[in-house]
Amino acid sequence: MALQAEIEKTLGSFRLKVSFEAENGVLALLGASGCGKSLTLKCIAGIEKPDRGCITLGGRVLFDSERRINLPPQERRVGFLFQQYALFPNMTVRQNIACGVREKRKRDATVAAMIRRMQLEGQEDKKPRQLSGGQQQRVALARILVNEPDILMLDEPFSALDSHLRFRMEREVRAVLRGFDKPVLLVSHNRDEVFRMADRIAVMGEGCIETVGGRHEVFGDPKTRTGAVLTGCKNVSPARRLSRTAVFAEDWGIGLTVPDPDAACVGIRMHDIRPAAPEDGTNVFDCRVEEEIENPFSFTLMLRPEGTECVQPIGWETDKARWRAMRADRIRICIPEDRILILRE
Amino acid sequence: MDLFPLWNSLRIAGISTVIVFFAGIFAAYYISGCPRWVKGVLDVVLTVPLVLPPTVVGYLLLRLLGPKRPVGSWFLQTFDLRLTMAWWSAVFATVVVIFPLMYRTARGAFESFDETLAQAGKTLGLSNTRIFWRIRMPSCRQGVLAGAVLAFARALGEYGATNMIAGYTPKRTATISTAVYNLWSTGNDALALRWVLINLGISAAVLMTMNLLEARQRTERGDRRGAAG
Numbered sequence: 228m229a230l231q232a233e234i235e236k237t238l239g240s241f242r243l244k245v246s247f248e249a250e251n252g253v254l255a256l257l258g259a260s261g262c263g264k265s266l267t268l269k270c271i272a273g274i275e276k277p278d279r280g281c282i283t284l285g286g287r288v289l290f291d292s293e294r295r296i297n298l299p300p301q302e303r304r305v306g307f308l309f310q311q312y313a314l315f316p317n318m319t320v321r322q323n324i325a326c327g328v329r330e331k332r333k334r335d336a337t338v339a340a341m342i343r344r345m346q347l348e349g350q351e352d353k354k355p356r357q358l359s360g361g362q363q364q365r366v367a368l369a370r371i372l373v374n375e376p377d378i379l380m381l382d383e384p385f386s387a388l389d390s391h392l393r394f395r396m397e398r399e400v401r402a403v404l405r406g407f408d409k410p411v412l413l414v415s416h417n418r419d420e421v422f423r424m425a426d427r428i429a430v431m432g433e434g435c436i437e438t439v440g441g442r443h444e445v446f447g448d449p450k451t452r453t454g455a456v457l458t459g460c461k462n463v464s465p466a467r468r469l470s471r472t473a474v475f476a477e478d479w480g481i482g483l484t485v486p487d488p489d490a491a492c493v494g495i496r497m498h499d500i501r502p503a504a505p506e507d508g509t510n511v512f513d514c515r516v517e518e519e520i521e522n523p524f525s526f527t528l529m530l531r532p533e534g535t536e537c538v539q540p541i542g543w544e545t546d547k548a549r550w551r552a553m554r555a556d557r558i559r560i561c562i563p564e565d566r567i568l569i570l571r572e
Numbered sequence: 573m574d575l576f577p578l579w580n581s582l583r584i585a586g587i588s589t590v591i592v593f594f595a596g597i598f599a600a601y602y603i604s605g606c607p608r609w610v611k612g613v614l615d616v617v618l619t620v621p622l623v624l625p626p627t628v629v630g631y632l633l634l635r636l637l638g639p640k641r642p643v644g645s646w647f648l649q650t651f652d653l654r655l656t657m658a659w660w661s662a663v664f665a666t667v668v669v670i671f672p673l674m675y676r677t678a679r680g681a682f683e684s685f686d687e688t689l690a691q692a693g694k695t696l697g698l699s700n701t702r703i704f705w706r707i708r709m710p711s712c713r714q715g716v717l718a719g720a721v722l723a724f725a726r727a728l729g730e731y732g733a734t735n736m737i738a739g740y741t742p743k744r745t746a747t748i749s750t751a752v753y754n755l756w757s758t759g760n761d762a763l764a765l766r767w768v769l770i771n772l773g774i775s776a777a778v779l780m781t782m783n784l785l786e787a788r789q790r791t792e793r794g795d796r797r798g799a800a801g
Contacts, residue, residue: 274691300694313692317710327696374696 228285228409230378234270235279243267243434249378249410255421255442256414257457258431264414268380271412272307273300284377285409306376310383312367314355320366321351327374337373345369360388361396368403379404379411385420397423418459422446430454452570455494460568461542463494480535483562484509487569494568497527497544502553503561510562514541516555526550530560573763576743577751578770580659584734584747585727588666589674593720596674601704604682622672626732629668633737637664656737659745665733670723677722681715682708718785725778728771 230249237243243263247254256264269275271282273289276297282290284305289298314323324341328334342351345365355363364384371379384400385393401424404411415421421428421442428445429436432453438445449455455463464478468488475482476493483493503511514530517540525547529540543560603614621629637644637655647653655661685708693703709716731749738745740754748771755764 269691272691272695274694300691301697301699303695305695307692307695309688309692311686311688313686313688315689315693315707317707326693326698329697370696 228377230271230285230410230412231281231283232267232271233280234267234277234282236266236270236275236277238266241434243270245431245434245436247429247436247439249412249427251409252426253404253411253413253424255425255428256412256431256436257416257418257421257428258414259416259453259457262431263434264431265382268307268382268412268414271303271378272305272380273298273303274307287377304375304377306371306374306379308364308367308371308379308381308384311387312355312363314363314366314370316355319352319354320347320358323355323366324369324373327370327372329374341369341373359392361392361399364388364396365399368400372403372407377409379407379409381411381413383415384413385415385417400424416457418446418457430457449494449568450570452492452494452572455492455568455570460494460496462497463492463568463570464539466490466493478537478539479532479541480537481512481532483567484564485567485569486564490569491572492570494570495541495562495566496568497542499566500541500543500560500562503559507561510564510567511559512562513557513559515557528558530558533557573766574743577746577748577767580745581728581747581749584659584662584666584730585724587660588663588670588727589720589724591663591667592671592674592723596671596678596719596723597716599675600678600682604679618675619672621668622676626665626669626730626734627736630665630733630736633664633668633733637661637737657739657741657745659738662730662734662738662745662747665737666727666730669730669733670726673726674719674723677719678712678716681712681719684715685711714785714788718782721778721782721785725775725782728774728778 228251232248233246235242235244241261241263243266245263245267256267258264266275270277270280271289277290277292279292280290281288281292284303288294288296289303290296315326318326321338321342324338325334328337330337342348345368347362347365347369350358350362350366355366358366364387381400385396388396397420404424413421413424425442427439428442429439430445430449430451430453431437432451437451438449438454445454446458449458449460452463464476466474466476466483466485469475469482471488473482473484474488474490474493485493512532513534514532516528517531518529520527520529522544525544528543528545528550530543531537531540599614599618603611603618606614634656635641637647639645639648639654639656644655647655655664689707689711690703693707694700698706729749730747731753734747735750735753738747740746740750746754748767752764752767752771755761755767
């Protein structure tokens with residue numbers, strides 16, 4: 228089973244133009260809010276109609292603007308997990324799940340089996356509002372799974388949960404997804420969640436997909452500024468070419484030796500910076516510690532390179548014990564060349 | 573005491589409410605999905621009877637349905653049926669006057685409906701009819717019922733337009749409100765007072781029903797908010 232989607236849609240001044248393919252396994256759409264990732268899911272589900280494009284799922288054409296095909300959502304067989312779950316408030320848990328069963332003859336048995344599988348025994352006759360957030364999510368998933376969809380689409384699935392529940396539900400959902408042998412689309416702006424859940428990641432900027440790749444690939448080399456920011460890189464600066472091997476990082480006021488000088492931006496992850504060793508020759512800077520921020524399990528130091536026109540301090544995240552041992556007002560750091568992210572706009 | 577005005581008022585209000593109940597829901601459902609400017613225009617047209625004096629509504633209805641006017645004369649010639657001065661003539665007046673109340677409250681209920689519920693129903697393969705009756709209507713039930721009760725209450729109190737189109741004929745077109753005016757103007761103060769008291773009783777009962785409905789709606793919403801928080 229595979230999904231091919233080519234979607235164009237204009238909503239006011241916003242323009243969505245995406246094209247991607249999803250095989251079995253989890254493809255995450257990682258993007259900031261308002262970048263069009265939810266709209267993409269809605270177009271695939273048939274809730275929104277694209278202006279142009281073509282969507283096929285396992286060989287079935289769901290939408291094709293040229294051939295004037297537009298299947299109603301009822302016939303698309305897509306499982307859509309809504310952000311707030313969209314459980315029917317006037318129905319019990321059992322009735323909610325029963326709504327999803329297509330084969331009416333086997334309804335009772337299917338519902339009972341799914342209630343057992345999702346550990347909802349004893350909750351069958353409750354209304355959704357009487358359930359905890361985690362239970363509501365299980366009901367929503369159960370309702371989708373009995374529907375036997377050809378694809379699962381999860382829209383920010385954990386955003387409605389408290390953080391302590393989130394981790395547990397993430398594990399439960401991961402287990403469900405492992406048993407689901409068809410494409411899964413996950414929409415999220417949370418990089419940790421995306422890294423843990425997805426096999427492949429598509430980074431979305433304003434209405435378009437900027438990069439697609441395996442999760443290690445995308446986090447290792449995000450390629451674009453948006454990608455770097457979304458994968459959690461806090462230090463990003465515009466860059467200007469100085470020579471064949473160096474750029475000037477404008478926000479930090481420093482020259483950096485880099486593998487590719489034709490970069491619009493450079494980035495360095497906070498934990499990739501290290502104190503300079505005597506043998507370090509390039510990309511070594513004397514910095515003033517402008518601010519010391521204590522996190523639960525680490526320190527973040529905001530550093531300003533000395534003798535430069537630095538607009539934005541550079542953040543460095545380090546181990547607590549290590550910083551306590553070397554604490555000072557000034558520090559010499561090294562920005563390893565092989566850790567620098569070369570980014571385009 | 574002749575109870576005909578009570579019976580007549582109740583049947584006029586009842587019939588009008590049933591008509592307006594379905595027409596109001598129908599209009600509210602379709603108009604809440606219209607483009608904004610269409611919605612604006614239709615809103616004004618459909619709500620205007622609420623702010624017009626009932627005598628103006630009565631006048632306009634007579635212009636339309638009177639025996640010498642276009643619609644009225646056609647009915648008279650084709651079916652030998654006079655549309656005015658019968659007890660059911662008052663239904664025309666009442667329907668026009670109470671329609672905005674039903675339409676407005678139903679539309680408010682439909683607009684506060686969480687559209688993702690309907691979308692979820694569609695992706696699960698439920699038909700649009702089923703989604704309307706099993707998901708949308710139950711969620712909007714309280715608002716729709718409150719609108720119907722309010723419309724019924726207003727229908728019982730209709731006087732101006734009714735008086736113009738159905739007149740006051742004892743035992744034929746008399747309603748509570750027209751009876752009170754005519755009894756008072758002919759000096760039958762004691763009987764007028766009785767009808768006033770009956771009217772007060774009915775109105776109080778209707779308003780209490782409204783309050784009960786609203787209270788139930790509030791607790792249900794409160795529960796939902798509690799679960800989300």
